Amino acid sequence: MEKRPYHHGDLRAALLARAGQTLRERGAGALSLRELARDLGVSPGAPRRHFATKQALLDALALDGFERLVEATAAAQSSAGRPFPERLDAMARAYVGFSLSDPALVGLMFSAKHSPEASQGLREAALRWVDQGLALIRDGQSRGEVREGPPDRVALTVLAPLHGYTGLASSGVPLPQTPDQGLDDVIAAIARACAPA
Amino acid sequence: MEKRPYHHGDLRAALLARAGQTLRERGAGALSLRELARDLGVSPGAPRRHFATKQALLDALALDGFERLVEATAAAQSSAGRPFPERLDAMARAYVGFSLSDPALVGLMFSAKHSPEASQGLREAALRWVDQGLALIRDGQSRGEVREGPPDRVALTVLAPLHGYTGLASSGVPLPQTPDQGLDDVIAAIARACAPA
DNA sequence: ACCTGAACACCGTTCAAGT
DNA sequence: ACCTGAACACCGTTCAAGT
Numbered sequence: 001m002e003k004r005p006y007h008h009g010d011l012r013a014a015l016l017a018r019a020g021q022t023l024r025e026r027g028a029g030a031l032s033l034r035e036l037a038r039d040l041g042v043s044p045g046a047p048r049r050h051f052a053t054k055q056a057l058l059d060a061l062a063l064d065g066f067e068r069l070v071e072a073t074a075a076a077q078s079s080a081g082r083p084f085p086e087r088l089d090a091m092a093r094a095y096v097g098f099s100l101s102d103p104a105l106v107g108l109m110f111s112a113k114h115s116p117e118a119s120q121g122l123r124e125a126a127l128r129w130v131d132q133g134l135a136l137i138r139d140g141q142s143r144g145e146v147r148e149g150p151p152d153r154v155a156l157t158v159l160a161p162l163h164g165y166t167g168l169a170s171s172g173v174p175l176p177q178t179p180d181q182g183l184d185d186v187i188a189a190i191a192r193a194c195a196p197a
Numbered sequence: 198m199e200k201r202p203y204h205h206g207d208l209r210a211a212l213l214a215r216a217g218q219t220l221r222e223r224g225a226g227a228l229s230l231r232e233l234a235r236d237l238g239v240s241p242g243a244p245r246r247h248f249a250t251k252q253a254l255l256d257a258l259a260l261d262g263f264e265r266l267v268e269a270t271a272a273a274q275s276s277a278g279r280p281f282p283e284r285l286d287a288m289a290r291a292y293v294g295f296s297l298s299d300p301a302l303v304g305l306m307f308s309a310k311h312s313p314e315a316s317q318g319l320r321e322a323a324l325r326w327v328d329q330g331l332a333l334i335r336d337g338q339s340r341g342e343v344r345e346g347p348p349d350r351v352a353l354t355v356l357a358p359l360h361g362y363t364g365l366a367s368s369g370v371p372l373p374q375t376p377d378q379g380l381d382d383v384i385a386a387i388a389r390a391c392a393p394a
Numbered sequence: 395a396c397c398t399g400a401a402c403a404c405c406g407t408t409c410a411a412g413t
Numbered sequence: 414a415c416c417t418g419a420a421c422a423c424c425g426t427t428c429a430a431g432t
Contacts, residue, residue, distance in 0.1 A: 008416080034405065043417045045408075050415095054406065110368040111304060126370050134373075152373040156365075157358070157386035164361025165353070171307040173323050176331075176349040182357075189354035193386035205397080231424065240398045242427075247396095251425065 012050035014040050020061055020105070027104045033057070059119045062109045065102070066125035069109075072098050073132055084140035085191050088158070091136055092187050095162050096169075103170035110163070133159050140194065147196045157193055161186050209247035211237050217258055217302070224301045230254070256316045259306045262299070263322035266306075269295050270329055281337035282388050285355070288333055289384050293363050300367035307360070330356050337391065344393045354390055358383050 008014065015036055022031055033054050034044050051057040076090035099106045109126075133155035140146030146154065165186045168175060175182065205211065215233055230251050231241050248254040273287035296303045306323075330352035337343030343351065362383045365372060372379065 011415085032405070033407090044406090045418075046416055048407075048416095052407095107308060110364060110370065123371055130370065130372060150374070153378065153382045156362070156372060156374065156379050157382055160361035160365060160383050161354070161358040162361065163364055164357035164359065167307060167360055167364050168353075168357060173307065173327065174320055175327060175353060177347070177353065181350065182353050185350045185354055186357050189387075189390035192392075193390040195389075208396085229424070230426090241425090242399075243397055245397095245426075249426095 008040065008042055008046070011040065011042060011046060015047055015050060015057065016060060016064065019057060020064070023061060023104045023108065024102050028058075028108060031058075056119075058108060059122050061105065063119065063122045063125050065105045065109045066122070066129055069095070069098050070125070070128050070132060073129075077132060077136065080139070084136075084143060084145035084194070087136060087139070088191060088194070089187055091132070092162055092183070092190070096166050096183055099166035100170055103166075106166065106170075130155070130159070137194075144196065146194045154194065158190050161190050205237065205239055205243070208237065208239060208243060212244055212247060212254065213257060213261065216254060217261070220258060220301045220305065221299045225255075225305060228255075253316075255305060256319050258302065260316065260319045260322050262302045262306045263319070263326055266292070266295050267322070267325050267329060270326075274329060274333065277336070281333075281340060281342035281391070284333060284336070285388060285391070286384055288329070289359055289380070289387070292359050293366075293380055296363035297367055300363075303363065303367075327352070327356070334391075341393065343391045351391065355387050358387050 018036055018039060019031060022036070031054075033047050033051075037044050037046055047057070051060065073091050073094045076094035077087065079087055079090055134151050137146055137151045137154045137158065141148065141151065141154075165183060169182070212233055215236060216228060219228055219233070228251075230244050230248075234241050234243055244254070248257065270288050270291045273291040274284065276284055276287055331348050334343055334348045334351045334355065338345065338348065338351075362380060366379070
């Protein structure tokens, strides 16, 4: 950190990395563009070249989060050819593990306005996450291990419990049991609800 | 609003009411103590008498939210003596209706740090909400309409899907089906998972 | 007890100017 | 193309002083 050249080199990547670290360690409220710039040794206006606004930086963090989430659950998903309960379990633990390891990021990913003029890439990345749930259901249905019905509707009954479990667990709501046991119960409940009639 | 007396009268209640409105209409990011003070015609330092910090105001909003949520679901819960699926349906729709009518408030309620030195009242109010879920399960079990097991563990398999559904629905994640249909599916899945073995 | 009004140390954003 | 450095209009918070 001796003598810094005029150009930072890769300020954009440095901003994203540092912001992601701050988000994970100190929460969304602690994110400040000026502090980021100070820490990286650039002027307060420098980030603007790479992120027109603070929201643009947050969107980029959320996008990266979805991409890493899809990557993590795809690894679990890769156990193709295995029975549905096994794949569900792997996918669920991958998702919950990701979420609990970086709750503020997940909060950002799912609080971003995916609706109006939000980043196109962000919506697409979120869609790829949903698609993984769809693939899991379709595979289970094709094996006769998951009840019939439109895959998107069945997938919602898988994603909602998992998303809700992580939300409750990381919110600190005083749930009267241990988190690990809770996840076992939630996964088992999903499996029962998905079982063929 | 002609000539305002030196004392506001009930600044605390006015701050809470206005903050709640701003939260619902413009989101958490639009909440500013100074703007609140301006709108109510008091000086920037005035809110401090009633809320030592902005976080204290947010905690008070979350507390009020939990109390109104418990009130709303208690009304649905009041259909005592009715079969479990019916009570589950009423409670679920009350919760989801509340959440989707004020998503930013629910975000605040479940993002507050319920863990460390957070407001004691807030933790207790959240606990009363969980207790409603427990009561629903215990009642269903006593009627033989809900599978056996520790009520707190079964209750989590009810609350998690509902909480997750509202989180996904209000986040704007591009789910491929209509919200209403989705809620029907989620409730049905919960009922299947709760059914006796 | 409750509020004013000024101060302090921060923000995000903008933009001429530098390299 | 990328960044500086100063400016602008905001913040939350603090605190003497007023009523």
